[in-house]
Amino acid sequence: MFSTAFLDLPPLASAGGTVQLPGSKSISNRVLLLAALSQGTTEVHDLLSSDDTRVMLDALRAIGCTVDEAGGGRVRITGLGGPDGTLPRSPTKLFMGNAGTAMRPLTAALALLGGEFELSGVPRMHERPIGDLVDALRQLGCRIDFLGNEGYPPLSIRHAAGLPALRLHEPIRVRGDVSSQFLTALLMALPLVAKEQDVVIEVVGELISRPYIHITLELLARFGIAVRHEEWQRFTIPAGSRYRSPGQIHVEADASSASYFIALGAIAESPKGQKGIKILGVGQDSIQGDIRFVEAARAMGAQITGGPNWLQIERGSWPLRAIDLDCNHIPDAAMTLAVMALYAQGTTTLRNIASWRVKETDRLAAMACELAKLGASVEEGADYLRITPPARPADWKSASIHTYDDHRVAMCFSLAAFNPAGLPVRIEDPKCVAKTFPDYFEALFLVARADTALIPVICIDGPTASGKGTVAASVARQLGYHFLDSGALYRITALAATRAGIAIDQAGEQRIADLARGLPVRFEGERIWLGQDDVTEAIRTEEAGMNASRVSALPAVRMALVALQHGFRRLPGLVADGRDMGTVIFPAAPLKVFLTASVECRAERRHKQLISKGISANIFDLRAQLEARDARDQSRAVAPLKPAQDALLLESSALTVEQAVAQVLDWWQARQPF
Numbered sequence: 001m002f003s004t005a006f007l008d009l010p011p012l013a014s015a016g017g018t019v020q021l022p023g024s025k026s027i028s029n030r031v032l033l034l035a036a037l038s039q040g041t042t043e044v045h046d047l048l049s050s051d052d053t054r055v056m057l058d059a060l061r062a063i064g065c066t067v068d069e070a071g072g073g074r075v076r077i078t079g080l081g082g083p084d085g086t087l088p089r090s091p092t093k094l095f096m097g098n099a100g101t102a103m104r105p106l107t108a109a110l111a112l113l114g115g116e117f118e119l120s121g122v123p124r125m126h127e128r129p130i131g132d133l134v135d136a137l138r139q140l141g142c143r144i145d146f147l148g149n150e151g152y153p154p155l156s157i158r159h160a161a162g163l164p165a166l167r168l169h170e171p172i173r174v175r176g177d178v179s180s181q182f183l184t185a186l187l188m189a190l191p192l193v194a195k196e197q198d199v200v201i202e203v204v205g206e207l208i209s210r211p212y213i214h215i216t217l218e219l220l221a222r223f224g225i226a227v228r229h230e231e232w233q234r235f236t237i238p239a240g241s242r243y244r245s246p247g248q249i250h251v252e253a254d255a256s257s258a259s260y261f262i263a264l265g266a267i268a269e270s271p272k273g274q275k276g277i278k279i280l281g282v283g284q285d286s287i288q289g290d291i292r293f294v295e296a297a298r299a300m301g302a303q304i305t306g307g308p309n310w311l312q313i314e315r316g317s318w319p320l321r322a323i324d325l326d327c328n329h330i331p332d333a334a335m336t337l338a339v340m341a342l343y344a345q346g347t348t349t350l351r352n353i354a355s356w357r358v359k360e361t362d363r364l365a366a367m368a369c370e371l372a373k374l375g376a377s378v379e380e381g382a383d384y385l386r387i388t389p390p391a392r393p394a395d396w397k398s399a400s401i402h403t404y405d406d407h408r409v410a411m412c413f414s415l416a417a418f419n420p421a422g423l424p425v426r427i428e429d430p431k432c433v434a435k436t437f438p439d440y441f442e443a444l445f446l447v448a449r450a451d452t453a454l455i456p457v458i459c460i461d462g463p464t465a466s467g468k469g470t471v472a473a474s475v476a477r478q479l480g481y482h483f484l485d486s487g488a489l490y491r492i493t494a495l496a497a498t499r500a501g502i503a504i505d506q507a508g509e510q511r512i513a514d515l516a517r518g519l520p521v522r523f524e525g526e527r528i529w530l531g532q533d534d535v536t537e538a539i540r541t542e543e544a545g546m547n548a549s550r551v552s553a554l555p556a557v558r559m560a561l562v563a564l565q566h567g568f569r570r571l572p573g574l575v576a577d578g579r580d581m582g583t584v585i586f587p588a589a590p591l592k593v594f595l596t597a598s599v600e601c602r603a604e605r606r607h608k609q610l611i612s613k614g615i616s617a618n619i620f621d622l623r624a625q626l627e628a629r630d631a632r633d634q635s636r637a638v639a640p641l642k643p644a645q646d647a648l649l650l651e652s653s654a655l656t657v658e659q660a661v662a663q664v665l666d667w668w669q670a671r672q673p674f
Contacts, residue, residue: 001438004480006400007430008672009417009572010454016274017447019261021253021281023048023073024288025436026215028251029101032056033188034223035077036065037109040245046073046281047251051435052099059096059106063088063117073251080113081243090115091160096153098122098360098405098435103153104133104181108189111142114163118147120154124405127152129358133182136174136201140166140193166193171200171234176207179358183207183235184216191225191241201235208355209331211289218287222246253281255288257437258311259333260411262293263340264447265313266302266320267418271449276303276314283308293333299323300340322346331355332408338367339412341387342376342419354383360435361404370409373399374416374425396421400674403428407435414444422454426674430480445571453588456481456573458668459581462595463641464545464629465602467652467660471595472577473526474661479575479668484568486578486585487548488528489561491539492521494547496530504550513556519564542610549629552579553636579633582644591668593650594643595660599626601653 028048033056035042047053057075061067064086066078080086088110096103096119103121107130110117120126131151134144143158172190174182183203190199207213210232217227224244228236258279265277284291284306294304294311301317322344327334334350341348356363368380375390375397390396396419403410410433417425433440458475462468469485476483493516494504500515502508520531528536538544551557565585568574576585582592597605603623610617633641643649648667652660 001434002430002441002480004430004478005428007427007441007480007572008456009414009425009427010450010456011419011422011424012268012417012448012450014271014449015264015268015277015447016271016449018278018280019443019447021257021261021279022050022437022439023251024254024256025050025052026101026212026254026288027219028053029056029099030105030184030188030216030219031249031251032060032075032077033105033109034219034243035245036060036063036079037081037188037192038079038223038243038245039081040247041076041078042245043248044075044077045248045250046253047075048254048436049073050438051097052101055095055097055099056102056106059094059102062092062094063090063110079243079245088113088115090117092116093118093120096121096125098125100125100128100179100181100359104130104179105185105188107155107157108133108137108185109192111137111144111157111159112140112163112189112192114159115157116160117157118154119157120147124360125153129178130155132175132178133185136172136182136186139172140168142166168193168197168199171202173202173204175205176203177205177354178208179355180207180209180212183213187213187216187220187227187235187237190237191220191243194237194239194241197239199237201237203233203235207232208328208352209289211292211329214289215287222249252286252288254436255282255286255290255293256332256408257411257440258282259290259293259336260415260440261447262297262302262304262311262313263336263412263415264444265304266297266300266315266340267343267415268448269315276312277447279311279313281309283310290330290333293330293336296323296325296330296334296337297340299325300337300344320344322348324349324351326352328352335363335367335408336412336415338371338385338387339415342371342374342389342416344389347386347388349384349386351384353385360406361409363406363409366402366404366406366409370399370401370413373397373401374419393420396423398423398425398673400426400428403430403432405429405432407433407437411437411440414441424673426672441572448571450571452569455569455571457569457586457589458573458575458664459586459589459592459644459647460575460577460595460664461579461581461583461592461641461643461647463579463602463633464626465606466595466597467605467657468577468595470657471652471660471664472575474657475664475668476575478661478665479573481573481575482568482570483523484565484574484576484578485523485528486565486576486581488523488539489519489521489564490548490552491544492519492528492530492535493557493561494551495535495539495544497551498547504547506554509554509556512551512554513560516557516560516564521564549632553632555637558639579641580639582647583642584639587644590671592644592647593664593667594647595650595652597651597653599623599630602626
């Protein structure tokens with residue numbers, strides 16, 4: 001997951017390959033709560049790993065459920081619904097983050113289990129309405145208080161003396177035109193008290209997001225509760241209802257998350273030899289309402305085929321066709337249509353989406369604002385959005401997309417990087433996708449393709465012990481870019497040659513070059529791997545450094561390593577440090593920095609580094625070694641150490657690492673169009 005302040009997406013050109021989707025958030029949290037309310041132990045497979053499911057799991061533990069996380073999306077929940085029922089642990093304070101799929105159903109369930117609870121969340125959760133659900137629970141006789149603003153979390157449930165006498169003879173009325181989660185919460189909680197008589201729920205007003213109620217009813221049936229409904233307005237929970245674990249249950253992949261890759265297949269050309277995007281984990285027989293996004297994408301021109309657990313998407317009509325659509329049946333996935341509208345011919349209108357205003361943010365206002373930044377003409381209504389794309393490629397604008405701590409805003413606007421103007425797009429706070437799809441951007445980069453020349457590279461060159469590796473690694477972390485320690489490649493080559501018994505001299509030059517071409521090197525955080533061998537420490541010795549310097553003086557070896565280094569230029573970008581990154585390896589890089597420091601300063605830094613590792617060292621000897629290595633690196637025939645003509649010089653003798661990193665980032669930001 002990218003945890004940077006922002007993520008810059010270079011212009012993307014095509015996409016092809018296979019995507020394995022994570023589990024559905026809506027199904028995951030429903031299943032967890034139903035398992036917690038059931039008799040027996042439920043083994044959940046393919047559970048979504050995200051912020052929202054973490055909130056629910058933590059809450060279930062807090063109220064006394066046994067939760068065993070086996071890894072790989074497998075969790076075992078032993079519920080509270082034994083033969084006589086087990087009361088939840090009370091009093092308990094629960095923090096629900098910004099997880100509506102946890103906050104609302106858990107509020108209803110706890111109100112009907114008995115006990116004393118306080119539920120709160122992040123500031124945005126305290127702006128998301130829950131008053132209609134509380135009103136419905138109060139009709140039953142539940143004692144619930146708001147601890148802040150009336151109608152909004154945080155709230156407390158006051159049943160310390162046990163569950164009060166409930167009024168179950170009259171239908172429980174709940175509004176259906178604000179959020180379907182209110183009805184879902186009641187449907188999941190009321191079987192707890194439907195022991196001796198039917199319990200009826202009546203929906204007041206039009207029921208929005210009906211497909212999510214369908215999910216709820218399907219899952220209730222899996223746990224032994226057969227709810228009857230009349231035209232989606234009156235729901236009856238039969239007398240004698242009791243939750244029973246199905247033993248095992250598998251979570252479908254998230255159909256809402258599928259919408260981004262369905263749109264990707266509709267928007268992007270396929271690379272040569274590939275046929276669009278294949279999505280695994282969800283198919284056309286999904287119980288999730290957002291699978292009907294497929295119909296909308298087809299209406300816009302996408303070619304889509306599929307089976308029980310897969311979908312295949314290719315670009316069809318181009319440009320896409322504008323549509324006028326009532327989106328009540330796909331409220332979350334409809335956001336993706338708003339970005340697809342940027343690639344359509346004509347004006348697209350998305351209707352009946354008032355529920356967007358009470359989601360993680362006011363999504364209607366957010367989408368209108370961010371679409372306009374890209375050059376679209378947007379009309380925002382009380383419950384509709386009308387989008388006219390930029391008329392010409394030249395009318396597109398490069399934009400920094402504010403994501404409002406809303407995962408779906410971040411994911412759908414990543415598709416704007418395929419714009420015909422070839423402009424980059426910045427996604428602010430990319431880690432917000434952790435709510436439902438923590439590895440979304442990694443999945444996108446696996447299938448998206450860009451012109452290699454447009455993948456940004458920052459080169460940081462300099463002499464030994466100038467701090468370039470430390471600075472480059474920090475810059476890469478802050479930008480979310482890949483990191484190439486070219487010096488490590490030479491050290492690894494020298495280590496591999498030594499292990500193979502090859503002398504590091506002209507006589508062994510060709511053998512070392514042949515070895516270097518196939519080195520299976522990868523950088524993972526602060527660790528460096530050669531195949532399955534962690535060589536991080538082995539290549540950091542003084543001997544390894546001297547051997548690397550001798551290896552780098554061999555022209556055939558340097559040539560062999562060029563292609564290997566070019567291979568590190570991958571989405572979303574690269575920070576490369578070394579001695580010839582800006583002069584030889586990436587001469588067209590948009591930012592080149594030559595980082596240096598006085599030999600006295602470098603010797604002192606190296607001395608402190610060695611002493612901290614328990615290695616004795618003489619600072620005068622270190623200075624002499626650095627001077628000798630500088631002379632050797634500067635005078636070698638191939639790629640001598642020198643600044644690129646357009647490099648920015650950064651003298652770091654008097655700077656901390658943080659100051660040097662800040663300067664490089666300032667220079668980089670100054671080159672961006674946002």
